[in-house]
Amino acid sequence: MAEGLLNFNNVQFETSAGVGKQLIKSDLPEVAFSGKSNVGKSSLINKILNRKSIARVSSTPGKTTTVNFFKLDGVRLVDLPGYGYAKVSQGERKRWSELMEQYFNSGRDIRLIVQLLDMRHPPTKDDLDMLHFLEQSGLNYMIALTKSDKLNKTQTEQRLNSIEKELEFIEQDVIAIPFSSVRGDGVEEVRHIISNAVLGEI
Secondary structure, eight states, rough: OOTOOOOOOOOOOEESSSSSGGGGOHHHHEEEEEETTTTTTTHHHHTTTTOOOSSOSSSSOOOOSEEEEEEEETTTEOOOOOOOOOTTTTTHHHHHHHHHHHHHHHHEEEEEEEEEETTOOOEEEEEEEEHHHHHHTTTTEEEEHHHHHHHSSHHHHHHHHHHHOOHHHHOOOOOEEETTTTTTTTTHHHHHHHHHHHTTOO
C-alpha cells in the first residue's frame, strides 16, 4: 500500500438500509457517493475498488433505492440511492427524501461526498439541488465527471469550459475530475482525494 493511500483492495459489503432506522452505527469515517440514477455510480465504485460487481450495476435507472455500506480498512464507503428517476412514485420519493435526511442529519463522521455528474450534459435540476445542499451543509465534497470516455478531446474541452460556468455558484475549493470506468480516467485521482479526506491530509 502506497504511503498516504488507503487500501482499496480489502473491501466487503456490509448491509443495505431502506429506511432510516436500518442505518448502521457510524463508528468509522465515511465517504459517500451521490448522483442521479444512471450516472455511473456503481461503475465508479467498482472501478476504484478493483472489483467487477461489488456495487450492483444496472442498465435500468432507479435500481439503487437503498443506502449501501461497504467496509474497507478503517473507513466505510456509502453508496447513496440515485435520485431524479422520473418513474419513481411519490411514496418512493418521500421514502428516499426521509432516508437521505436521516443519513445526513444523524451526526455521522462523513469525511467526503463524491458527487457524480454526467460530463456529457449540463447538470439537471436535481444535480443542482444536491450541489446547493452540499454547499450549504459545509461538507467536504468533490465532483466526479463520469462517462468522460464518451467525449473526444474537443468535446471534453468544451464541456469543461461549460461546467466552469454552470457551477460558478460553488464557493468552496471543489475539485472536479473527469472519470471513466471504461478507460480508467480519474481513478487514481479519486482514490487519492478519498485517502486524503479520510487520513486528514487535506
